[in-house]
Structures are given as C-alpha cells and as structure tokens.
Amino acid sequence: MQLYYASASPFARKVMVTLHETGQLDDVELLTATGTPLDATDMPTAHNPLGKLPALTRPDGPAIYDSRVICRYLDARADSGLYPxxxxxxxxxxxxxxxxxxxxxxxxxxxxxxxxxxxxxxxxxxxxxxxxxxxxxxxxxxxxxxxxxxxxxxxxxxxxxxxxxxxxxxxxxxxxxxxxxxxxxxxxxxxxxxxxxxxxxx
Structure with missing residues (x-):
C-alpha cells in the first residue's frame, strides 16, 4: 500500500496514528504531497480527484480517500476493534x-x-x-x-x-x-x- 500524506495535515495524522496503533506502519509506503485548494499540482489527483490528503492505494481495489474511510479500512484489515x-x-x-x-x-x-x-x-x-x-x-x-x-x-x-x-x-x-x-x-x-x-x- 501507499499512503499520500503531509505531516502537517491533521487528517493524515489521524491515519498515521491508526497505522501505528494497529501495527500496520510497515505495510505502507509513505509518500509526501503538498498543495492547497488553489494548487493541486503536487497532490495525488490520480488517486483522489478531490485533490485532498490523505489517499491510500491498496492491492485489493482502487485507491480510497477521506481519513474516515481509510481508518475504517485499516481497522477492518487489522481487526483491531477501533470501531466497537x-x-x-x-x-x-x-x-x-x-x-x-x-x-x-x-x-x-x-x-x-x-x-x-x-x-x-x-x-x-x-x-x-x-x-x-x-x-x-x-x-x-x-x-x-x-x-x-x-x-x-x-x-x-x-x-x-x-x-x-x-x-x-x-x-x-x-x-x-x-x-x-x-x-x-x-x-x-x-x-x-x-x-x-x-x-x-x-
């Protein structure tokens, strides 16, 4: 998997904390991206047409985005019980x-x-x-x-x-x-x- 993220993004941080807490950090290649609503040139628009972070590519389907979707996916993948x-x-x-x-x-x-x-x-x-x-x-x-x-x-x-x-x-x-x-x-x-x-x- 590949995670497009930025250290300063709180949404990306939420995903990063989830990766740490569920023991999946080593399963993900981290790719930094930057941009604003006025300039999405360096954002992963091929994976998230909204031009926002984070976005996660995965081997079992198309890329997913929005931190809530990614965190729910990671929780299910690890069966970690973060959504009891x-x-x-x-x-x-x-x-x-x-x-x-x-x-x-x-x-x-x-x-x-x-x-x-x-x-x-x-x-x-x-x-x-x-x-x-x-x-x-x-x-x-x-x-x-x-x-x-x-x-x-x-x-x-x-x-x-x-x-x-x-x-x-x-x-x-x-x-x-x-x-x-x-x-x-x-x-x-x-x-x-x-x-x-x-x-x-x-």
Whole structure:
C-alpha cells in the first residue's frame, strides 16, 4: 500500500496514528504531497480527484480517500476493534466531531494563505473558531466518560484535532475553561503513536 500524506495535515495524522496503533506502519509506503485548494499540482489527483490528503492505494481495489474511510479500512484489515459494536454510534459521532474541528481549523489557515489580504474576513475566521469552540464544549460536557474508556477511533480523531489546534492555532488557547479535556489530551499526547506523528511546519 501507499499512503499520500503531509505531516502537517491533521487528517493524515489521524491515519498515521491508526497505522501505528494497529501495527500496520510497515505495510505502507509513505509518500509526501503538498498543495492547497488553489494548487493541486503536487497532490495525488490520480488517486483522489478531490485533490485532498490523505489517499491510500491498496492491492485489493482502487485507491480510497477521506481519513474516515481509510481508518475504517485499516481497522477492518487489522481487526483491531477501533470501531466497537457496543459504542459504534458514539465513536462515529465523536470522530465526525473531531473531523469537523479539523475542517474548520484548516479553513482558518487557508483563509490566511490562499485569499488575498484585502479579501480576508476576520468575521469568517472567527465563525470557524466558533464551530470549534462549540465542539470542544460539547466534548467537555458530554463525552469525557467515553474518552476515559478503551482506545477507539474517537480517541485518535480527537487527539489529532487537538494536536492541530496546538500546531496552528495555539494563540486561541482552546484549553481555557476545559480542564478535563486538557488533562485528557496531556495524557493521550504521550502515547508513542502520537509522539511519532507530531506535525512538522512547512
């Protein structure tokens, strides 16, 4: 298999953490790719026509993409139980929440990088952060008991999302007023898989 990824991408990190946690890293050739919505020249568009990362080629079918699809595939391939039947809907909802956080956080970065300065909207950026803030509050008030349970994909997704907030939006101080989530992430970030996949600025 080949994984097209970028170290700075939180979606790619989610897949990389999954590879580490399920013992499949050695089964994958890692291929770096870079791009933006305005320039997909160096992106694996032959494998993902959307021009987004990550994308995974595999020997038993066409390439697959979207981190949720890839992680579900890797989980099934390793029979690792990251999508447990008993809490499947909770796990999927938390994974979707984490992906929404990552989507909004990446869009905030793109606003500064891809849009001319005179066209950038602080209100739009703050609107993206409002989505993130509401999601973090929901995790803190509704989902901490789930995060205290056995490792599943929601833990990996939330950990990747919070890591990206530290990486790109540390000035927003997502930890303020969310001590329980801060404590959880401090512990989760010490996992070998998280340490091995820390993003690198490009």
């Amino acid at each position: 039947d008993r809490t499947l809907w909770e796990t999927l909802t938390l994974e979707a929440t984490a992906d929404g956080i990552m989507d909004a956080a990446v869009l905030m970065v793109y606003e500064g990088r891809c849009r001319p300065e005179n066209l950038q909207s602080a209100d739009w950026v703050n609107g993206q952060w409002d989505k993130i803030s509401r999601a973090l509050d929901a995790i803190t008030t509704r989902w901490m008991s789930h995060l205290a349970g056995p490792l599943d994909m929601s833990h990996i997704a939330i950990g990747s999302a919070l890591g990206y907030l530290d990486f790109r939006h540390d000035d927003r101080n997502w930890r303020k007023g969310r001590d329980a989530l801060d404590d959880w992430f401090a512990s989760f970030a010490e996992r070998p898989a998280m340490k091995a996949t820390r993003p690198v600025a490009v």
